[in-house]
Amino acid sequence: MKAANTLERVLAILELFSEDHLAWTPEELMSELGYSRPTLYRYLKMLKEAGLLASSRHAGFTLGPKVVEMDYLLRKSDPLVLLGARYLRDLAGTYPATVLLVRWYGSRILCVASECSTPDPLTSYPRGRPMALVRGAIARSIMAFLPKRRLMPMIAGNLDELRSLGLGAGPAEIYESFRRVKRAGAAVCYGEVTPGVIGIAAPVFDGGRIPVASICVTIAGNRVGGAEIEAIAGAVRQATAALSRELAGPPDRIAEQ
Known part of the structure; x- marks a missing residue:
């Protein structure tokens, strides 16, 4: 159950990205989702290491290169x-x-x-x-x-x-x-x-x-x-x-x- 809850909370971060909101700062994510700072940073680290998110000093977090790789695989499968x-x-x-x-x-x-x-x-x-x-x-x-x-x-x-x-x-x-x-x-x-x-x-x-x-x-x-x-x-x-x-x-x- 705990693993399922963790997955749902991680996926909730990805669900926030949209055409109207392409980049998120950690502060915005904490405000939107209500996660504590340690919890949020743990999830962000997981997503960044998986390539699902990328970060920059000025843009905050955006979707990462793994999304492009998965889209390529989707087109072929x-x-x-x-x-x-x-x-x-x-x-x-x-x-x-x-x-x-x-x-x-x-x-x-x-x-x-x-x-x-x-x-x-x-x-x-x-x-x-x-x-x-x-x-x-x-x-x-x-x-x-x-x-x-x-x-x-x-x-x-x-x-x-x-x-x-x-x-x-x-x-x-x-x-x-x-x-x-x-x-x-x-x-x-x-x-x-x-x-x-x-x-x-x-x-x-x-x-x-x-x-x-x-x-x-x-x-x-x-x-x-x-x-x-x-x-x-x-x-x-x-x-x-x-x-x-x-x-x-x-x-x-x-x-x-």
Whole structure:
């Protein structure tokens, strides 16, 4: 139990790093976490020796080189990234768009791979930048396929934002809007995340009933009409269905794509 508590307290330090707070001084960490100075410095020493943190006299503590090494290993080993690569390439090769592969974990959604066939990427969220939990086609495509017992608390916890997006006046109406997305098999959103950009997304499964990821085509709204959007939605559904079958298949060795 003590080891588990220590691990949780060490991980809590890493959880504090974000785009809004890239570096922390020991004083800030003690204030935020409530750790004693000896305890905090013991944890910081562990993390620095592991390469998970680095320090400088002026910047305080930042994430360390081990994070980069682990990201390299993830790119070479994650079945979702390796198997999904060709579907991203195919979609980006067919449409003038940015195509994102986004993983859902805990309460976060995060781009883990992308392909772009336009001069400028049509997304506000490059690889590694957490996305909004309930806003946009990616979030909608995942939430719509969650069981009701998991979806309803998420609706209740984000009710004001979901109302502001026009999904309904109350939990029951919003739930029905997610049901419509599930019946369609894909979510289509207009400018909810990046102004002027349409997102068209469908969920990815790995053999279970709950999505593990989503593939999203983001395309300039002035490039497509209703028929083109439906065609893209169909292509995304086909891609995610094929990727889901591969992920659910036997664990053969996955060659780098």
